[in-house]
Amino acid sequence: MPKRINVKGAIVSSDIGWIYELFDIEHTSPKLIADQITDANGEDLEVIINSGGGEVYAASEIYTDLKSYDGNVETRIVGLAASAASVIAMAGDKVMIAPTAEIMIHNASMISRGDHREMGKTAHMLQNTDKTIANAYRLKSGMEEKELLELMGEETWLTPQDALEKGFVDEIMFDNEIKLSASNGEANLIPQEVIDGIRQGKLNKVPGKTKQAIDKETVKQMFVDFKQEILNELKLNNNQSNEPKPSAPTQNKRKGFIF
Known part of the structure; x- marks a missing residue:
């Protein structure tokens, strides 16, 4: 029987995960996932995803750990795989989605300040980040980078059928009629100032x-x-x-x- 790993709540870096634990806020960090991967010791993994996303680099670390795993990895989108969580979903050898679930992809964003030169550097950095995110989608779906960046720029919501047609997933679970879920796609992140x-x-x-x-x-x-x-x-x-x-x-x- 495969080992089940949950990717739920906000995707956050490992060094602030303890703050989310204090407030009893559901979250996922690279360390939480890495520890469970170590415990799995080569057994097949079943990764359950329902997350509005979060930090890009934390998601990248989780994605890399799952892709590097020796055993079989099956990712299952059971609610929402938005933003950073959609990147993690692409790590599965097989990606499945519930008939009531959705995927949302969009451009990276951040808060920045400074003069016009700093803003220019920030814009360039975000464009590069978008391309690295698109790599995860490209490797799974086979779509061209240009098309993926356009979809991300439009903040695209994919129903299970859309995701299957575009190659983001391999199978719709239960093969039932699709019922769209309602979600604003916002991660439950603690404000940075807190x-x-x-x-x-x-x-x-x-x-x-x-x-x-x-x-x-x-x-x-x-x-x-x-x-x-x-x-x-x-x-x-x-x-x-x-x-x-x-x-x-x-x-x-x-x-x-x-x-």
């Missing part, structure tokens, strides 16, 4: 560390303390009457938890 704030220590109410970097264990402990405060308040409320109560003394701490 990630930077956590990594750089820009959190309030941390004794002795107001202007210092806060490590992973400190943030985790803050979450434990935060949850315990809520449980204590609930216990206190349950033991008291329904008369009006003053605000809990820890209320302001929670309000300013993240910058």
